[in-house]
Amino acid sequence: MVDWQKAEGGRSLAASVELDKAFSRRLLPPDMLAVTLTVIGFFAIALVIARIWGIDFTFPRPGKIPGLDANYWAPPGIAAIAYLVIQLAGRQLIRRNRPSWAAFGRRLFDDYYLLALFIFVIYVHFNIKMWIPVVNPALYDAQYFAVDQALRPLIDLFAWIRAWGARIIPAVDIWYQAAFFAVFVLSFLTHSIGNRRWHYHNMIGLLLIEMVGPLSYLFAPAVGPFIFEQGPNRMATTAELTMYEVYKQVLAGGGAWVSENGGHYFAQPLAAMPSLHVGATFVIVYYSVVARQWVSPLAVLAFIWIVIESVVARWHYLVDLPVGLLLAVIVIFVTNRLCRTRQGEIDRAGGLALAGRHG
Numbered sequence: 001m002v003d004w005q006k007a008e009g010g011r012s013l014a015a016s017v018e019l020d021k022a023f024s025r026r027l028l029p030p031d032m033l034a035v036t037l038t039v040i041g042f043f044a045i046a047l048v049i050a051r052i053w054g055i056d057f058t059f060p061r062p063g064k065i066p067g068l069d070a071n072y073w074a075p076p077g078i079a080a081i082a083y084l085v086i087q088l089a090g091r092q093l094i095r096r097n098r099p100s101w102a103a104f105g106r107r108l109f110d111d112y113y114l115l116a117l118f119i120f121v122i123y124v125h126f127n128i129k130m131w132i133p134v135v136n137p138a139l140y141d142a143q144y145f146a147v148d149q150a151l152r153p154l155i156d157l158f159a160w161i162r163a164w165g166a167r168i169i170p171a172v173d174i175w176y177q178a179a180f181f182a183v184f185v186l187s188f189l190t191h192s193i194g195n196r197r198w199h200y201h202n203m204i205g206l207l208l209i210e211m212v213g214p215l216s217y218l219f220a221p222a223v224g225p226f227i228f229e230q231g232p233n234r235m236a237t238t239a240e241l242t243m244y245e246v247y248k249q250v251l252a253g254g255g256a257w258v259s260e261n262g263g264h265y266f267a268q269p270l271a272a273m274p275s276l277h278v279g280a281t282f283v284i285v286y287y288s289v290v291a292r293q294w295v296s297p298l299a300v301l302a303f304i305w306i307v308i309e310s311v312v313a314r315w316h317y318l319v320d321l322p323v324g325l326l327l328a329v330i331v332i333f334v335t336n337r338l339c340r341t342r343q344g345e346i347d348r349a350g351g352l353a354l355a356g357r358h359g
Contacts, residue, residue, distance in 0.1 A: 029341070029342060030341045031200055031338045031341065031342050032110070032114070032204075034338050035117065035204045035208070035338065038207075038208070038211065039120065039121060039211070042121065042124060042211040043120075046124050046127065046128055049131065049135060050127075050131070053131065053134050053255055054254075054255040055131050055134060055255035055258050055259065056258065056259035056262075057124075057127050058127065058130075058259065058262035060123075060266035061263045061266065078185055079115065079185045079188045079189065080112070083111060083189055083192060086189060086192075087104070087107065087108065107196075110200075111188075111199075114200075114203040114204075114207075115188070115203075117207060118206065118207055118210070121207055121211055122210060124211075124214075125210050125211070125214045126266055126267065126269060128214040128215070128217070129214050129217060129269035129270075129271055130246075130250060130258055130262055130266075130269035131255075132217055132218060132270075133247055133250045134250065134251075134254050134255055134258065135218055138221065139221060139222055139223065140221065140222050140273065141222045141223060141227060141228075144222050144225070144272070144317035144319050144320070145225055147317060147318055148225060148317050148318050154318065155311055155318065158308045158311050158312050159231075159232075161308055162232070162308050162312040163232070165305070165308075166232075172233075173234060173235040173236065174235065175309065176233070176277070176305070176309040176310065176313060180277055180280070180302070180306060182302065183281060183285075183295070183298065183299045183302045183303075184284065186295045186299075187202055187284045187287070187288055187293075187295065187299065188202075188203070190288070190293050190294070190295050191287070191288075191291065191293070197291060198287045198290060200339055201287050201335050201336065201339050202283070202284065202288075204338060204339065205283040205286075205335040206284070208331045208334060208335060209280050209327055210276070210280065212327055212330075212331065213274070213276040213279065214271075216274055216323075216327065217271040217273070221271060221272075222271075222272040222273045222317065223244060223270050223271075223272060224240060224244075224270065224315055224316065224317070225272075225316070225317050226240040226241070226244075226314040226315070229314060230314060231313040232312065232313070233312070233313035236309075236313040236314070236315060237314070240270075240314065240315065243268045243269070243270040244270060246265045246268045246269065246270065247269070247270045250262075250269075272315070272317060272320050273316075273317070273323060274321075274324040274326075274327055275310055275315075275316045275320040275321050275323070276324060276327075277306050277316075277324070278303075278306060278307055278310060278316075278325060278328075279328040280328070281303045281306050282303060282325055283328050283331060283332060284299055285299045285302075285303045286328075
């Protein structure tokens with residue numbers, strides 16, 4: 001894999017064009033078909049949960065991302081608009097092996113289709129997340145906090161690193177959320193340019209972890225360590241306490257409260273176990289590193305900061321992090337299996353392009 005990337009740097013575009021031609025005859029290639037069926041299955045599970053517990057899906061009202069003064073539609077919107085501008089500009093600047101409009105259109109279809117799937121999954125994700133107090137009102141915060149107490153020196157180390165970083169990082173309180181959304185947008189844009197070898201892996205991996213995540217919340221739920229102690233991030237603390245009030249209202253009002261009020265608090269359901277910020281960011285980091293993207297150092301730094309801030313700002317218990325990472329590792333394994341056919345066609349397309357240059 002590494003040798004291919006070293007050797008193929010000069011012919012990545014040609015290989016990509018050949019691959020676009022190969023896939024243009026299929027509405028949905030195998031990996032995209034598999035993830036589409038998985039999304040349908042995820043939605044079906046959500047429908048069953050809603051039916052059993054008598055809860056309605058709610059549609060989001062305009063709102064802000066907790067802990068970040070930005071609309072929650074901003075990240076996918078920015079990704080969609082910036083993507084189109086970059087793709088159009090890139091096609092016009094290419095002098096050799098410029099993709100045909102048919103191949104270019106195929107790219108647009110694939111990428112906007114994946115982005116649309118992602119938005120739909122996030123919609124279902126947040127509905128399920130809001131249903132947690134109704135589906136499983138048991139909380140395991142005391143047990144998770146006991147682990148934090150046993151590993152207090154590690155939390156103190158994280159707090160020291162965070163305090164040091166706060167002296168040099170501007171607007172330090174926003175970066176738990178801002179770094180996560182920034183690496184998502186950057187990963188989507190950078191993977192979609194060039195040979196796209198890992199683009200589908202990245203998006204399918206994110207889709208899978210955002211589907212597995214809310215279902216995993218239901219097994220041993222917790223709201224977060226801020227109920228025992230608060231961290232130095234005032235913006236996070238304000239968001240946590242607001243979200244906790246929403247949790248308590250859902251717990252008291254049940255499905256009827258969710259049906260009537262859920263849309264007003266769509267981005268504010270609360271769940272600590274596992275940490276999907278850590279898990280999803282690890283998926284992004286993994287595929288940015290194997291793709292040797294220029295953004296990979298930024299993604300690694302963002303991942304490290306999210307790990308530290310998730311604990312210090314008291315969003316998560318320490319035990320939430322390895323469980324989130326375990327989910328990410330499983331998702332990466334499944335994603336690589338799903339995308340084997342595409343990877344093989346990328347290699348064959350690259351070989352054809354190389355043969356054409358030397359023939």
